Amino acid sequence: MRPALVPTDCLPGLTDTHCHLEDSAFDPDRLAVLDRARQAGLVRLLLAGTDVTDSRAAAQCARQYPDFLRFAAGIHPHAASQADARALDALRELLADSQAVAVGEIGLDYFRDLSPRQDQRRAFLAQLALAREFHLPAIVHIRDAVEDALSMLAEAALPRRGVWHAFSGDAGLAERALGLGFYLGAAGPITYPRAASLREVFRRAPLDRILLETDAPYLPPQSDRGARNEPALAGEILRRLASERNLAPERMAAATRENANQLFGWE
Numbered sequence: 001m002r003p004a005l006v007p008t009d010c011l012p013g014l015t016d017t018h019c020h021l022e023d024s025a026f027d028p029d030r031l032a033v034l035d036r037a038r039q040a041g042l043v044r045l046l047l048a049g050t051d052v053t054d055s056r057a058a059a060q061c062a063r064q065y066p067d068f069l070r071f072a073a074g075i076h077p078h079a080a081s082q083a084d085a086r087a088l089d090a091l092r093e094l095l096a097d098s099q100a101v102a103v104g105e106i107g108l109d110y111f112r113d114l115s116p117r118q119d120q121r122r123a124f125l126a127q128l129a130l131a132r133e134f135h136l137p138a139i140v141h142i143r144d145a146v147e148d149a150l151s152m153l154a155e156a157a158l159p160r161r162g163v164w165h166a167f168s169g170d171a172g173l174a175e176r177a178l179g180l181g182f183y184l185g186a187a188g189p190i191t192y193p194r195a196a197s198l199r200e201v202f203r204r205a206p207l208d209r210i211l212l213e214t215d216a217p218y219l220p221p222q223s224d225r226g227a228r229n230e231p232a233l234a235g236e237i238l239r240r241l242a243s244e245r246n247l248a249p250e251r252m253a254a255a256t257r258e259n260a261n262q263l264f265g266w267e
C-alpha cells in the first residue's frame with residue numbers, strides 16, 4: 001500500500017476515534033505517522049482491536065503514548081471463530097487497563113462472511129456482554145446484517161451504548177441506530193463523489209451524535225483513494241462534514257471532540 005500524500009494544513013483539536021495504528025501496515029513508519037497526526041491537529045486517537053493479538057498490540061502502542069492514544073479491545077466479525085473462552089479472558093485482561101475505553105471492533109459482517117454467521121453472532125453477543133460487564137461503550141462494525149445487529153443491540157441494552165463504525169446506511173437505519181442511543185461514525189466514504197445520500201444522513205444527524213473516524217490504514221478519503229490511509233487525513237473528512245452542515249471546521253472539530261469525550265470518557 002502506497003502511503004497517502006498528507007496535506008500540511010492543520011486543524012487543531014481533531015480526534016480520530018477509529019484507527020488501526022497497531023496494524024503492521026504502519027510498522028515501517030509508525031512514529032512518522034504519529035508525528036503527522038499531531039501536526040495535522042489531532043489531539044487524540046483511539047486504536048480499535050481486531051483480534052486478541054491485535055488488541056494487545058493496540059494496548060502496547062497506547063501505553064507508549066498515554067497523552068495521545070487510547071485503545072479498544074475486541075474480536076472483529078472476520079475473526080469471530082477465534083472468540084473462545086480463552087480469547088474472551090484475554091480481552092477481559094486488556095479491558096481492565098485504564099487506557100481501554102471501549103469494546104471493539106465487534107459486530108456482524110454477512111457481506112464477507114469470513115467467519116460462519118453462527119460464530120459471528122456468538123462472538124458478538126459474548127462481547128456485548130463484556131461491554132456491560134466493564135461498563136464500556138461498544139464500537140460496532142455491521143455489514144449486510146442490519147436486522148440481526150439491531151435486535152442484538154436492542155437486547156444487549158448497553159449502559160454506555162456505543163458507535164456504529166463507518167456508518168453507511170440510509171436515513172431510516174440512522175434513525176434506528178440513533179434510537180438505540182448509538183453515535184454515527186463518519187469516515188472516508190462521506191467524501192466519495194457518489195455518496196450524496198450518505199452525506200445527507202450526516203447533514204441531518206444530530207450534531208451531538210457524530211464521531212470522526214479514519215479507519216486507517218483502510219478507507220482513505222477521496223484525495224488518497226487507493227493509498228494507505230492515516231489519521232492525519234481526518235481533517236479532510238471533518239472539512240467535508242463541516243461544509244455539508246454549513247459549520248466552521250473548528251466548530252465541527254469541537255463537536256466531534258466533545259462527542260468523543262462524552263462517549264469514551266476522555267478528559
Ligand SMILES: [Zn+2]
Binds near residue numbers: 018020048105215
Ligand atoms: Zn476498523
